[in-house]
Amino acid sequence: MKDNPVDNETKKLLLVDDDPNLILLVQDYLEFQGYQVTTADNGRDALEILEHEVPDLIICDIMMPEMDGYELVKQVRQDSRISWIPVLFLSAKGQTTDRVKGLNTGADVYLVKPFEPEELVAQVESSLKQAQRLIDKSGGSVDGAQQGEKIHVPADVTLTRTETKVVQFVAQGLANREIAEKLNVSQRTVESHVSNMLNKTRLHNRTELARWAIQNRLAH
Structure with a gap:
């Protein structure tokens, strides 16, 4: 150095x-x-x-x-x-x-x-x-899921049971391939669920989706 x-x-x-x-x-x-x-x-x-x-x-x-x-x-x-x-x-x-x-x-x-x-x-x-x-x-912090700006989504957003499971794994940092293995479905199915949730929430990427899930206590 x-x-x-x-x-x-x-x-x-x-x-x-x-x-x-x-x-x-x-x-x-x-x-x-x-x-x-x-x-x-x-x-x-x-x-x-x-x-x-x-x-x-x-x-x-x-x-x-x-x-x-x-x-x-x-x-x-x-x-x-x-x-x-x-x-x-x-x-x-x-x-x-x-x-x-x-x-x-x-x-x-x-x-x-x-x-x-x-x-x-x-x-x-x-x-x-x-x-x-x-x-x-996220409010100037890498730990923005717990502090800083809250991520806002439309008030009427509801997730299916499978989508909830998927977003919990996304919040844990798992890749789509790993989520597919855990849920015993194809990776394409997981990608479809993530895409649907991004459309519902109007969020831009998996990172925002994960932070939203954590802020709203969807993630374990």
Whole structure:
């Protein structure tokens, strides 16, 4: 890391990859762009760091020893303290099925190796801006589900029993694939339920849906 003092506007990134050369190159480039970067060799090391550090964004490889990226993201999404953190997957696997799996696991962005450093920075900045908009909307706190602005929906919104179950799992940070497994239905069915609830509530995304569920005590 740089020795110069970090100001309050400096965004903290957690970079997780088992390739030391990639770590070195990406860390140098991101720090040159003004970010503060902490590194980890695998998912298990990353979770240890996350116990006492809360970065603004996680950049993570998928195939790693000890704990892969899928499991890391799953653990992050299940922890309400850090579940809001945007995750950017880096992977050599570029097939559509790989991208879909990565995004369904809970990643926000899927970037295929090799990539241009400029593209990585653009994706990082885009993810951070999106996260900041959500924080601003929740009253300036990442814990906006419990404090800050209340999320408003039409007064006549009613959910079916299945939709209630789905939104409870969404509030717990589970991906559609995981919800489908728990309810023993297809992932497409879960996606349809989420879409219906977004239409009913006039909310914009799963994050707002989850916060609304928590604020209204729909989530356990």
